[in-house]
Amino acid sequence: MSSRQVPRHTRAGIFIHWFNAACWFFLLVTGVALISNPELNPLGAWYPKAVRAIFFGGENLLVAHWLVAFIWLAVWLVYLFWGMNRLVAPFINSIFTIEPNRDIQWMIKKNLQMTVGYKMMARLVKPLGYDGTMPDQGYYNVGQKLAAQGLIIGGLALVGTGFIMFTSKYFLTAADVWLVQWSITVHFIAAGVTTALLILHIYMAAISSEERPAFISMFTGTVPAEYAKHHHRLWYDELEDSKPSEVG
Amino acid sequence: MAKQLGMVIDANACIDCKGCMVACKVANQVPGDNWRNWIKDGAMDRSAKSKKRMVFQPGNCMQCDKPTCVTACPTGATYKSKADGVVMINRDLCIGCGQCIKACPYGARYRNEKLKVADKCDFCSNRREVGLEPACVSTCPTKARAFGDLNDPSSPAGKLYAAQKEEAVQVVNAQSDTDPNIYYLGAPGDKHWPVKAQMPSAFTFWKNVADPGVKVLMGLMGVGVLAMLGKQLVMKNDAPEEHHGEDGHE
Ligand code: HEM
Numbered sequence: 120m121s122s123r124q125v126p127r128h129t130r131a132g133i134f135i136h137w138f139n140a141a142c143w144f145f146l147l148v149t150g151v152a153l154i155s156n157p158e159l160n161p162l163g164a165w166y167p168k169a170v171r172a173i174f175f176g177g178e179n180l181l182v183a184h185w186l187v188a189f190i191w192l193a194v195w196l197v198y199l200f201w202g203m204n205r206l207v208a209p210f211i212n213s214i215f216t217i218e219p220n221r222d223i224q225w226m227i228k229k230n231l232q233m234t235v236g237y238k239m240m241a242r243l244v245k246p247l248g249y250d251g252t253m254p255d256q257g258y259y260n261v262g263q264k265l266a267a268q269g270l271i272i273g274g275l276a277l278v279g280t281g282f283i284m285f286t287s288k289y290f291l292t293a294a295d296v297w298l299v300q301w302s303i304t305v306h307f308i309a310a311g312v313t314t315a316l317l318i319l320h321i322y323m324a325a326i327s328s329e330e331r332p333a334f335i336s337m338f339t340g341t342v343p344a345e346y347a348k349h350h351h352r353l354w355y356d357e358l359e360d361s362k363p364s365e366v367g
Numbered sequence: 368m369a370k371q372l373g374m375v376i377d378a379n380a381c382i383d384c385k386g387c388m389v390a391c392k393v394a395n396q397v398p399g400d401n402w403r404n405w406i407k408d409g410a411m412d413r414s415a416k417s418k419k420r421m422v423f424q425p426g427n428c429m430q431c432d433k434p435t436c437v438t439a440c441p442t443g444a445t446y447k448s449k450a451d452g453v454v455m456i457n458r459d460l461c462i463g464c465g466q467c468i469k470a471c472p473y474g475a476r477y478r479n480e481k482l483k484v485a486d487k488c489d490f491c492s493n494r495r496e497v498g499l500e501p502a503c504v505s506t507c508p509t510k511a512r513a514f515g516d517l518n519d520p521s522s523p524a525g526k527l528y529a530a531q532k533e534e535a536v537q538v539v540n541a542q543s544d545t546d547p548n549i550y551y552l553g554a555p556g557d558k559h560w561p562v563k564a565q566m567p568s569a570f571t572f573w574k575n576v577a578d579p580g581v582k583v584l585m586g587l588m589g590v591g592v593l594a595m596l597g598k599q600l601v602m603k604n605d606a607p608e609e610h611h612g613e614d615g616h617e
Binding site for chain 2: 153154155156158159161167176177178181233234235236237238251284287288289291292293296297299300301303304307308311312314315316318319322326327328329
């Protein structure tokens with residue numbers, strides 16, 4: 120009974136997630152190695168040296184970086200147009216819908232629970248007038264929503280500034296290069312912020328034991344109904360409510 | 368001593384014919400309004416003992432020992448060659464951001480109108496490869512420019528430099544001495560270069576704000592994740608059986 124599965128991710132969604140993750144990883148590894156300046160190196164001089172050696176030179180590394188970026192962008196554009204109504208719009212809608220009262224409480228409790236456990240959390244939130252239960256969450260909890268918002272905004276910033284940098288050698292004139300200079304800096308900041316978010320995202324998804332069923336669902340597409348009920352109650356209720364019509 | 372190509376320029380010999388500028392433009396296919404070298408008019412010497420002649424100061428990239436253009440380059444596309452001390456540009460690695468152009472106090476760099484990358488004098492690397500001197504040196508009718516390894520007394524520039532170390536001057540800005548490798552003899556005019564080397568604001572913001580900011584953010588996230596990992600490893604899962612259970616929901 121507890122092994123009843125409910126659908127969570129479509130095949131297209133699973134594809135775009137892992138395609139995106141693979142590209143993102145490649146772009147991060149190659150992008151950091153495109154910085155080679157003693158005053159700016161994020162990891163030290165050895166890093167660009169080593170990665171550039173693998174690519175037989177910094178100039179090839181640069182081409183590899185923007186080539187993968189363009190493939191990534193092209194696949195995303197196809198996905199966005201093809202899945203706009205059915206997949207993308209509902210996703211954006213749910214990611215950007217936040218209910219402050221409920222969600223602030225959830226964030227406080229979740230952070231404590233993840234670091235000091237349920238019992239201690241229950242004790243610590245008492246002065247705030249909260250009990251020890253987690254407020255119900257929808258298809259995504261607010262932690263996932265905030266992370267996704269950051270990744271989407273960061274991703275757009277990366278695309279925009281990356282495109283400006285790319286155009287520099289083809290279209291821009293000497294009067295426009297200030298735009299390229301600030302694009303580099305903003306590109307770096309966006310990459311830094313999204314990487315910080317991804318450290319958390321990957322920990323929650325792949326390492327934290329509580330979210331194991333969600334991790335598996337990013338391959339199989341389904342989660343156990345029990346998991347949906349405990350972690351995404353509002354979504355679970357919607358699923359249950361819509362059941363009869365689904366059958367019909 | 369390491370090889371350091373440079374020039375020793377006799378300003379008194381320069382007659383402002385602009386031959387070096389034309390020869391350079393042709394030899395290096397420098398497009399449109401771009402120029403790799405120049406001849407500045409020095410102020411007229413009006414002191415009593417002077418013969419009231421104009422002074423000229425020919426110049427080009429000074430292949431500095433402390434090149435601010437290299438400091439400003441984020442990708443390492445511009446670098447000081449270890450082999451001969453010339454500041455070079457890898458055009459394929461250059462992304463055309465123009466930070467080096469702004470960072471050079473001498474205005475020696477330009478954005479190549481055709482190639483749309485940073486460009487400048489490299490002492491005619493194409494000509495040196497086949498054993499020729501830089502075009503400006505070869506063409507100069509009064510032999511105002513001497514070229515070669517400054518540390519080798521048998522090269523034309525090295526010979527002059529060794530012989531007249533005391534008189535040879537660099538033209539620098541006192542606030543940003545980049546230690547250039549062009550030395551002047553004679554009367555090159557004002558030794559003080561009026562423009563100070565300046566990093567572009569996007570670069571200083573990156574270095575002073577964005578870089579430490581991202582590091583702090585990364586550190587905070589790392590500490591948070593380690594705390595959660597530690598808790599997961601050390602503490603048993605103390606989740607209540609039905610943590611939504613009895614109170615239900617609205
Ligand atoms: C090893 C790397 C990664 C793993 C293991 C991973 C895992 C997951 C899992 C399991 C989910 C589903 C969560 C659920 O169903 O509740 C998910 C969702 C998501 N992933 Fe990833 N992911 C990875 C990398 C990335 C990267 C690189 C990005 C984007 C830059 C990304 C963006 C997202 C977004 C936007 C969502 C949906 C909303 C959210 O959970 O925040 N993921 N990921």
